[in-house]
Amino acid sequence: MAAYDVNGTTVEHDEEGYITNLSEWTKELADVISKAENVDMGEEHWAVVNFLRDYYEEYQIAPAVRVLIKSIKKSMGPEVGNNKYMYELFPYGPAKQACKIAGLPKPTGCV
C-alpha cells in the first residue's frame, strides 16, 4: 500500500490518497498531502480543513460538497461560502480534495 512520508514516519493511504487510519492525521501530514495535491495552503484553506474536521467529529461523516458550501456560507459568510471561491481554493473539488487533506474519508455520495 502506498504511503505518505512525514519526516520519516509513514502514513498509509488508499489508491486515491485518502489515509486509511484517520487517527494518524497531523497538521504536518496535511502539509504533505496538500503538496502532493498541488494546493498551497493559506488561511482560508485551513479554515475549510478545520471546519471539515469539526463536522466529522460532530456527525461522523464527511459532508457532501453542497452541504459543505452551504455550511461554510453560514459560518464564514458568502464571500468564502460560494462555489466559485471554494473551487479556486480546491480546484479538484472542495469536498474531495479538502477531505483528503483533512485526513477524512471520501465524502459520502462522491464517486
Added chain:
Amino acid sequence: MSIVKKFLYVNRKAPYGTIYAQEALEVVLIGAAFDQDVSMAFLDDGVFQLTKGQDTKEAGLKNFSPTFRALGDYEVTKLYVEQESLDERGLTLDDLQDIQWEDEDDDYAEKPSIIVVSRAGMADVMADQDVVLSF
C-alpha cells in the same frame, strides 16, 4: 421543470446487528443530493436506531448515530417514528436523540425532525409516497 418524487426509506432493524441501518442512512445521504422529497420511517426494532447515548466501543463498530443529526443539512427533515413500536419496546420520545433542522425560510429557526405517528398514521404516510424503500 424536474419532477420531485416523494421517497420514504423504511427502517425496521436494530442499528448494529446487521449492516442494514448504516447502509440505509448512507443511501439516504446519497439520494438527498438529487433534490427529491426524502423522508425516513422508523418502526419495529428500527426505532432503536434513533436512541441517544449509543456506545459501540465494546462491539468494535462505528457509532453512526450522530450522523442522524446531520440529516437536516441534507434537507431530510421528516423522520417518522411509530408510536406503537416505541411503546412495545418501553421507549418514549425522551429516549431518542434530539434531532433538529434549520428552516432557512424562517430565520434559521431550529425545528424538530422527529414526528411520532400512530400505526394507522404510518400507513397514511406510506400511502402518500411515490417510492418506498425498505431496509
